[in-house]
């Protein structure tokens with residue numbers, strides 16, 4: 001069948017600058033560039049290009065520029081280029097359109113329509129260079145009251161807190177499963193979490209034994225496929241997370257294609273080399289909230305009540321009620337992943353249309369848990385589209401205890417959001433298990449890029465807190481009075497629990 | 504007619520802002536003394552208020568009614584008085600009901616009608632509630648439902664007197680020279696967004712707890728949302744109210760000693776906690792983890808008092824002033840040392856407590872000393 005698809009991008013090469021070094025030829029994972037010896041020229045197949053920027057960055061003479069294909073279809077507001085391309089692809093392949101990363105649609109982001117407060121006159125701002133600024137965060141269940149006994153002149157603490165995670169900043173690395181990302185990526189995340197004092201999350205593919213030494217800074221996930229779940233795995237983590245759903249694909253399972261299941265991944269996931277790893281859509285032992293309670297307590301028993309148990313869901317329409325059920329079922333942490341949450345691979349139609357923005361889910365979950373007087377009983381981590389320290393601080397002010405960052409961490413390591421993770425050919429050596437590509441990511445350098453990111457965001461958070469006259473992050477958490485909305489309807493403001501700017 | 508909340512925050516700002524002068528004076532032997540010195544001291548800090556609020560709390564002033572709740576109520580209209588009195592007589596045995604003696608020649612602005620009732624709850628209505636909880640409930644009801652009545656004092660053997668004017672004018676208006684107490688808490692106010700509402704002045708009181716406060720809580724939003732989980736409605740939308748409810752929750756309801764409560768309001772820094780011995784470390788870590796939402800962030804100095812106890816505290820980086828001093832049995836707390844020196848030029852000891860370091864004075868029958876709880 002003749003394909004009616006056109007190349008999405010155009011490779012523009014400055015012939016005068018090109019020195020025929022063939023770096024682009026070797027770097028491209030999609031065989032876009034080739035060397036024509038006869039003419040001593042580099043040629044490019046535009047239709048292969050995914051705009052990953054690998055050649056752009058590595059070309060020693062900066063000879064390459066990638067452009068959006070300027071040949072557009074006739075202007076039409078209803079039938080966008082995206083819609084036409086999707087139709088053509090489906091007509092040619094007859095299958096579900098698969099994509100990578102998070103929803104790329106506009107209008108789902110509320111962070112950018114929320115503004116922060118600062119102190120003026122009646123309340124001094126605090127200079128973080130001169131005064132302490134505390135952003136240490138504890139995740140886990142907190143009691144409503146502390147029991148103390150007065151002995152002579154001393155007070156003796158009677159309450160013993162349930163286990164907690166301790167983060168130097170309210171930022172954790174989101175679940176990225178081994179197999180979907182490479183061993184080097186897992187290594188960098190684990191090392192960065194350890195160095196900085198936060199946590200990485202294994203995702204649903206288990207944890208390679210070589211990384212067990214970083215276990216104190218790792219949240220181990222238990223998902224519907226139970227890949228790589230065994231007693232040693234549960235023991236090594238600092239917390240266990242039950243994955244019910246994921247923002248990029250609420251309600252559906254996962255599929256790691258057999259070609260990604262290499263020797264190491266097969267050992268860790270506990271499946272044969274080359275077999276597809278299929279995660280069922282639901283956890284087959286959780287068909288109701290009381291089943292969730294059983295799994296939470298099974299994991300608490302298995303880990304001797306020494307680790308907090310987190311439950312992760314996708315943000316859906318009735319998240320507030322679900323979250324309340326999760327807290328009552330015994331979750332110490334609830335993680336909510338919004339519609340912009342990313343993935344290694346998901347049906348595009350689901351990624352772009354199912355779920356709700358994390359801001360709205362967070363606002364309603366936090367309020368519901370407070371209305372029911374159980375907000376102290378669990379910490380709330382939000383995920384899905386946290387792209388800057390401003391988003392972090394707004395999430396905290398809306399009511400989150402901490403955030404998970406996935407995409408932001410990948411970008412820090414080199415990802416350019418080309419959305420082609422599902423091909424397994426990530427040119428940046430991230431979403432791939434091909435050894436030729438994975439060696440592109442040096443775990444030590446990636447660790448440094450990640451710790452730099454955490455450090456930079458922490459400094460920015462402290463600056464913003466200082467401006468608000470707040471020197472401890474707990475005074476910002478859920479403090480929605482320090483937020484104002486712009487360009488939002490009354491209903492949106494009501495759900496977010498914030499006032500309009502100027503009000 | 505507007506509710507107390509609408510009166511108190513007429514522009515519906517996030518909350519009511521103000522800055523102030525504070526003064527507290529307590530005779531630890533329990534000897535009662537007149538208003539003259541406290542009034543003189545707070546008047547000396549004239550520049551810290553702007554004539555839009557002054558107030559006093561005096562403890563030990565109603566010995567003949569020492570076991571009864573003294574409700575001080577301001578009425579903005581006759582209708583609210585009728586409604587309130589219906590609530591009061593339906594729920595309480597009223598031992599005395601009278602107009603609070605006032606001097607209309609004093610320099611104050613549009614005073615409402617001031618009335619007081621000495622009451623105790625009708626025993627058959629208490630069911631499972633304690634008397635204190637019952638009183639709180641009725642006070643909230645009057646403040647919320649009657650549109651024009653506001654109970655501004657509800658403790659035993661103590662009373663709050665406050666309104667719109669400079670503190671010395673408020674003292675004259677309420678004829679404070681007629682009272683004797685062993686502890687006086689005084690406040691001069693500089694509000695920025697609630698002019699003209701008598702109920703908005705400090706001290707803020709609930710039961711026998713009184714708080715005067717200087718500063719603005721940058722953590723107000725979360726302090727308030729945390730208290731809401733424990734069914735406190737912050738109708739006045741002031742920092743002071745949040746402080747008073749926090750004290751009520753932690754001290755009265757949860758029985759946490761005042762010394763520990765101060766460490767919840769102004770906790771040590773994590774780096775200080777790291778240097779503590781293991782027991783202390785566990786205590787302070789647990790406190791911060793559990794009560795982080797009650798950390799009072801941003802500048803404040805407060806004087807909080809209840810029967811037999813007076814406490815002064817600033818935020819942990821001391822963004823607002825507080826000076827303490829002692830002379831014989833007298834403990835002074837003040838925004839400025841000059842105010843103390845005015846009434847007691849020679850002192851045994853004067854000091855500026857560190858940020859977050861409480862100064863607590865107790866009646867000597869309870870303990871033999873002025874306690875300064877250091878970090």
Ligand code: SF4
Nearest residue numbers: 018019021022024059
């Ligand atoms: S990398 Fe740059 S210089 Fe090297 S062959 Fe490609 S375009 Fe030419």
Ligand code: SF4
Nearest residue numbers: 415416418419421426
């Ligand atoms: S991880 Fe790799 S494949 Fe996926 S979007 Fe980023 S650069 Fe592209």
